[in-house]
Amino acid sequence: MSKMGGSTPKEHIETIRAEYHVSKGTRTHRSYQNSCEIIGRELGGDTTQFLMELTQNAEDNHYDDAETQPKLELQLLADDPTQHAGCKGAVLTYNNERGFRQEDIESICDMGESSKKKTTRQWDAHKGGRGYIGEKGIGFKSVFKISPCPHIFSRNQDGAYDFKFQKDPDEEVGLGFVVPKWVDVVPDQFCAVFLVIDVVAAKTL
Template identity: 25%
Template sequence: MDASNPDELVRNIREQYLADSPDLVRTSLHGHSNVVQMNFASTYFPLEFIQNADDEGASAVRFQIRKIDGDWCLEILNNGREFTDSALVGQNGDADDVKDDVTGLCAAGVSPKHPRDHIGFIGVGFKSIFEISQCVEVHSGQFHFSFDRERAEEHGDEIPWRVVPWSCKPTEETEVPTKIDGTEYTTRFVVRLDERGQQLLSDDELFEPLRSENIDRRVFLFLKDVRELSIDDDYSDSSRRISRTDEIRDDGLASSVEEARQWFPSSKQETIRDEADAQFDPIEVVELEESLSDGTTEADTWVLFKHLWEVPERYVFTPRTQRPAQPDLVKSSRCSGRLA
């Protein structure tokens, strides 16, 4: 299914659903999408987008609400790796930085992510965004496409519109890359709010999943690369900005951390780390700072002690074959301690 340009790739994927797939397959996929949406509420989508951005090496994620072409839209931006797809001629499918992003996002029940390297599977979190929208645009690198219920249903009610892509042209309002507050974002999701989404906006509930009681700044303790989260909610004046730094600003803390390195990790941990070729620092200091719309700032410091645990072979299975994995497979975990 190689394509010579991004629009042709999107068209090829769509034709597989509209022309090549039997009615039974299309109906089954439509039902699958409905089940996914019913079981994943709209409150799930922020963490899904943050985690996906982190998986692609983004250091900044931004959520903002504004009008685009007369429609109220929720925009989600990140500055991570741009979309790629090995089905596009000229993109080396064997290269580490080429993934089937478009094909994977348009699929039901499969994912280009490997469970060993990433969190999340089959895009069910992304599909929850359709709780508040019937038209979602994706703009990243060469790719510009949308999932549009109205366009899909012109071809029949059984069309699984949440996975059927349509090419769309970027405008000055939606093009990438784009620079906002000094950060250049490379991927943009434009979520055009439907009737339910607009009602949530009017009721001051659209950004409820992004408020502190639902997304605590401690989420940064479990992310690899994201260092800044901006929530620009001018509509209800509930904006937040969370940042993470790994610099030790307190001399006393720095001294304590160096002392801790004398006994952590243990010799057994060192052996496990050597066998696993672990590349991360076993002791990590994290400074979290949050700025609120009222001008106040909150901050705290965490020290993370990271262990590697060897998983017995009888408990480990590869995701595809369900056969026992290699005995040297290890799994990491974090133990955190907060400093007042």
């Protein structure tokens, strides 16, 4: 994918969308969508897998200095401020990191790349061998277990990144999971990752 260069965060997101749009209707395009759907189904054995992924991301994120203690706060809302169809409630996550870097944005919008050094599956013996994937691009896809439309609101030296993904194929690009879409209106509950909860998934939380 193309790097942001001197463009704004919104232009960066639009560039990524354009790159996916070029391949629309091709065999590569269809193959990518199939791969996204397969990985989305296979990531984790239960709907709580995304919690381990978000925790791992918080541990691996970039902070102001070595003395900064990583913090991750989760908040569960009864209502969905975005009023996304078929959803009830939302999970908000807050993290005191520096914010998403350009390479993090590129990674999370791709299925095969990663901005992390650790890309192997790690296992927690205290969880009965259940593992998580220490990779921002792939591991983040586990949020689709509970959310059809995860949002990301991040602030850093490059500016404000406010965008979302959707599980269903994007109406313009024709791909789901990895195609970002800019969000012009940020909810009052500003956070790092905002997950609207699927009605069915809500019963398991």
